[in-house]
Amino acid sequence: MRKIFSRPKSLKEVVHLYCPGCGHGIVHRLVTEVIDELKIWEKTIGIAPVGCAVFAYDYWNFDVTEAAHGRPPAVATGIKRVLPDRIVFTYQGDGDLAAIGTAEIIHAANRGEKISVIFINNATYGMTGGQMAPTTLLGQKTLTTPFGRDAQRDGYPLKICELLSSLEGVVYLERTAVNSPKNVLHTKKAIKKAFQNQINNLGFSLVEILSQCPVIWHMEPVEACKWVEEVMMKTFPLGVFKDTNRHE
């Protein structure tokens, strides 16, 4: 009998600590499926962030290091420069990448570091209980925007793909989502491309993934998936923001 579906080799068989309905589990699965399919688990070094994915090294079955909050792109730079033939990727949330680590991501991208970045945008700080993230939508209620995010006081949602698209070191930027089977399948393609670009030594690739966070959003999982589609995507439209596919 032919086996047509199984757990990715790169994903450990352990119970993870993500909340019910969380998008992280889906993205972990996609990342590890891609690593298996590209047969790169023996040369991959992952960098876990500070945030909900802080325990990623307990779930992934390849070499993984932690990094201080927001610093994964700098740590990735330090690894990749020493081991240019390895596959180095960071997995970061919106607080890690788009708030405390904004400088690190912009400069790693601008230097064209040959790394892959998986960026989870769920419009909130999940790990600390649901505060305003740089990507929190206008009007969205969080612990620190109890009356809704107000542009006058809190500024605007930060659009990372749009922001990075002007940088010359970047070869690939795409925003996807994991709120529907169709979007999940497409996200896998985008992740695969981000890793393939690195294998081909092309440059900096980032996939921004809109990810549902039903527990913090105080929604049922189905409702949360719908909210991604109907509300989040208005501020964060899906699409390819850059794809140069150039050789350097």
Add this chain to the structure above:
Amino acid sequence: MKRTERILMKGNEAISEGAIAAGCQAYYGYPITPQNEIPAYMAKRMVELGRIFLQAESELAAINMVFGSAVAGARAMTSSSSPGISLKQEGISYLVGCELPAVIVNVQRGGPGLGNISGAQGDYFQATKGGGHGDYKVIVLAPYSVQEMYDLTYLAFDLADKYRNPVIILTDGVLGQMLEPVVLHSKEQRAMSNEVKDWILDGCKGREPRKIRSLLMAEGALEEHNWKLNEKYSKIKKNEVLYEVYNLDDAKIVLVAFGIAARVCKGAMNIAWEKGLKVGMIRPITLWPFPEKIIADTVKRLCSTAYPLHRSPAILVVEMNLGQMVEDVKLAVNGKVPVEFYGRPGGGLVTKEEILERIEKIHQ
């Protein structure tokens, strides 16, 4: 190049050469005075040697690039001056927590705040007492000559690897800018990464996957980790204390100073001897581990010698700050003899005359 050849170098350049000789594979830095000669020198030499030089976007990024290169098994270094070192403290705490080797150079300037760009010794506490968050120690080496800038930087890489712990070179703007002849031990490049590091992340081919982390949430896990680190600190304290002593045998007054202040003290001590004053000196080279035993032993000997009542022995600590190392000296002396302090903060350079004046005052 022959071993005996002496070349004229700036302190900051000697640090760079020491790192290169020690097999530093990656250097990450950010401009700040008075250490700018280090990134400029490394930008040229590291690239010539096919090694890694990168000017980071910030001190935070630089120390975390060092973290990444250490994770990957490379000998890595960053350098800065006081305000920049404050920014690196987060990264240093993570390096210790993750047991990663690294060399961090602090060419101190006056503080607090932006301060000035004169040489100073105001970061002693920060370097020797941890500096960042958590309960930890880093090895701190304090050169007092351009030759030692070279020698101790070379040593720092070995110590960092031996203990899997960061090492700080704590020097200052005066030594960084000072020109002196230096003997380079060997022009041959040390074989890189010849020592087996069985903990690095370089892809799990042929072995189990590894993880590097300092987050230990399980009950008791972090305490256990800290006790394990403490065992390492005990070993370092036992094995790695470095100091120099001068004229201790007949001394009645003993100076204690490190770095550039020790250099000035040595001059003051020599004048004192010409004047017939029996002055000795202890110069800590490792500020952590602190050479407390030699101080305690010296005090014991001072106390066992008979002196006229009105002329009791004393220790004089000289620093270019408001009094930091003096606290460690007092702990070592443990109240057995008076400990006097002379210091100048904010980039004020102590002079031989000022020190001599204090010596004479104690002698009276």
